Amino acid sequence: xxxxxxxxxxxxxxxxxxxxxxxxxxxxxxxxxxxxxxxxxxxxxxxxxxxxxxxxxxxxxxxxxxxxxxxxxxxxxxxxxxxxxxxxxxxxxxxxxxxxxxxxxxxxxxxxxxxxxxxxxxxxxxxxxxxxxxxxxxxxxxxxxxx
Numbered sequence: 001x002x003x004x005x006x007x008x009x010x011x012x013x014x015x016x017x018x019x020x021x022x023x024x025x026x027x028x029x030x031x032x033x034x035x036x037x038x039x040x041x042x043x044x045x046x047x048x049x050x051x052x053x054x055x056x057x058x059x060x061x062x063x064x065x066x067x068x069x070x071x072x073x074x075x076x077x078x079x080x081x082x083x084x085x086x087x088x089x090x091x092x093x094x095x096x097x098x099x100x101x102x103x104x105x106x107x108x109x110x111x112x113x114x115x116x117x118x119x120x121x122x123x124x125x126x127x128x129x130x131x132x133x134x135x136x137x138x139x140x141x142x143x144x145x146x147x
Contacts, residue, residue, distance in 0.1 A: 040143045047071060047140045050133065053079065058095020058102070060084050066145025069129065070095060070102065071138070074113055079133060081140045082115050082126040093126070102126065 045064060048071065053059055058072035062084075070084035072095050082102070084092050091106035101118060102111040109120030116125045130141040 042141050042143050044132065044139050044141045047081065047131075047138045050079075050136045050138060053138065056097060056100070058097065060092065060094065064140070065142050067129075067142045068092065069140065069142070071131075071140075072102070072113065075100070079131050079138050080113055080115075081129045081131050082111070083129075086122055087117075087124045087126060088120070088122040 043065065047061060047064065047069070048059065050073070053071060053073045055073050055077060056075055058070060061069045061071065068084045069081055070093060071079060071081045073079050082093075084094075086093050086104040086106065086109055088104065088107055088109050091104050093102045093104045093109075093111065096103040096110075099110070101113060102115075103109070104111075104120065104122065107121050109122040110118040111122070111126050112118050114125075115128050117123075132139040132141075
């Protein structure tokens with residue numbers, strides 16, 4: 001009798017431990033569609049002047065309303081702004097002027113001027129930000145982060 005109760009208990013325990021993660025996974029995905037994401041407030045800020053960002057160069061900007069950014073002025077004259085935080089392990093990326101792309105020095109991840117992964121371990125592209133150039137001023141639209 002005791003052997004039967006112990007066996008039944010162990011079977012129920014194993015079954016319960018294998019089913020619970022499945023319910024948690026399903027609930028997470030169902031809730032994603034039932035609960036809308038919090039809208040994030042954004043604002044446009046003056047980032048730099050074109051004269052301070054020569055063609056072919058890049059520059060990092062830390063703490064722009066809580067965002068760490070990197071801007072590059074391409075040979076075409078276009079300005080691109082991305083998060084300066086690598087999508088692999090959170091290291092700060094830098095502009096590689098010789099290669100004309102972004103480099104993460106921690107694990108040699110590379111991103112092109114569209115933010116797409118070129119090489120290395122980064123799993124996703126760099127988050128990008130809308131840029132507006134007005135005269136000599138470069139404006140960027142960023143999320144307002146609390147804290």
